[in-house]
Amino acid sequence: MTQGTSVLNAPVPVAPVLVARGLAKAFGGRTAVDGLDLHIRPGEAVGLLGPNGAGKTTTVKMLLGLVRPDDGTAELFGRDAADPAARTRVGYLPETFAQPEWATGDRVLRQHARLARVPREDVARAAADALRRVGLAGRGGERVGGYSKGMRQRLGLAAALLGDPDLVILDEPTSALDPVGRREVRDIVLALRARGAAVLLNSHLLGEVEQVCDRVVVMDRGRVLADRAVADLPSGGEVRLVLDRVEERLVAVIEGFGTIVHADDRAVLVGLDDRDAGPELVTAVAAAGGRIRAVVPLQSSLEEVFLQLVDHPGEEARS
Numbered sequence: 001m002t003q004g005t006s007v008l009n010a011p012v013p014v015a016p017v018l019v020a021r022g023l024a025k026a027f028g029g030r031t032a033v034d035g036l037d038l039h040i041r042p043g044e045a046v047g048l049l050g051p052n053g054a055g056k057t058t059t060v061k062m063l064l065g066l067v068r069p070d071d072g073t074a075e076l077f078g079r080d081a082a083d084p085a086a087r088t089r090v091g092y093l094p095e096t097f098a099q100p101e102w103a104t105g106d107r108v109l110r111q112h113a114r115l116a117r118v119p120r121e122d123v124a125r126a127a128a129d130a131l132r133r134v135g136l137a138g139r140g141g142e143r144v145g146g147y148s149k150g151m152r153q154r155l156g157l158a159a160a161l162l163g164d165p166d167l168v169i170l171d172e173p174t175s176a177l178d179p180v181g182r183r184e185v186r187d188i189v190l191a192l193r194a195r196g197a198a199v200l201l202n203s204h205l206l207g208e209v210e211q212v213c214d215r216v217v218v219m220d221r222g223r224v225l226a227d228r229a230v231a232d233l234p235s236g237g238e239v240r241l242v243l244d245r246v247e248e249r250l251v252a253v254i255e256g257f258g259t260i261v262h263a264d265d266r267a268v269l270v271g272l273d274d275r276d277a278g279p280e281l282v283t284a285v286a287a288a289g290g291r292i293r294a295v296v297p298l299q300s301s302l303e304e305v306f307l308q309l310v311d312h313p314g315e316e317a318r319s
């Protein structure tokens, strides 16, 4: 076998689209980011979580070359994040998408399409496609000044999608959106992953992150507290059982599975001793004659992990 053939047959290593090493930034002596490491591979969606002031937006801005780190490095596609050639492959939705009030949505997108180096002859089509993808088809001729908050956010998302970027960074993309809009954003993120693009999602909506991300990075006070695959998160612990009628004998059965947090005539909220015992609980209640109308797992497991980490960071460090 020639050397050339063996090289061709070797598995192709997947280079990360984004690598940050030891990123640090302080503003006027106050530390915002404190030695942060992060990587994202093609097709991967990573949720960046943390309480207010944790350093998420500062991190994102350093990753985009918009804020110069005091220390550490950020690379996009193997180039320095501040290199404009690397930026052209990145779509970015900032936390606040500010645009001139007088400009039409279509004009804003055409401008962004040119910045994203969409070929001149494709700009009009790309702008129209982007409007359609975010549910603004037919509204591109209106001025941004007349857009609602949610429409502005949708427009920002459309701008981030122009030019089919290989990495899309979304800073709170659904904060102004109604439930339909949130679902549409989830579908957009899933479609991006399906075509091999990477996504960095900065969001306080943990359920949303859990649904679309492969991995979550939890940060606080500028440091990474945890970097975990979503599939490895423990399952949630609280279940609400909605019954035809809550009777005392059913309550006794339910108490055998955990602590009753709340009960009324129709529903019981129970914190399970064994998080995986939901199916057995349902079987036992049904066997005791309970007519179950709904079983709702309540607490997001990610929410539990997040609160645990942020409230008791030392405990995670020991585990």
Ligand SMILES: Nc1ncnc2c1ncn2[C@@H]1O[C@H](COP(=O)(O)OP(=O)(O)OP(=O)(O)O)[C@@H](O)[C@H]1O
Pocket (backbone or CB within 6 Å): 027, 028, 030, 031, 032, 050, 051, 052, 053, 054, 055, 056, 057, 058, 059
């Ligand atoms: N331009 C700036 N000048 C001074 N301080 C700043 C600046 N930008 C960020 N900070 C500070 O850095 C810290 C991290 O802020 P950052 O916006 O990165 O947090 P965040 O995790 O994105 O918060 P949130 O969830 O509230 O958006 C905060 O203490 C903030 O006050």
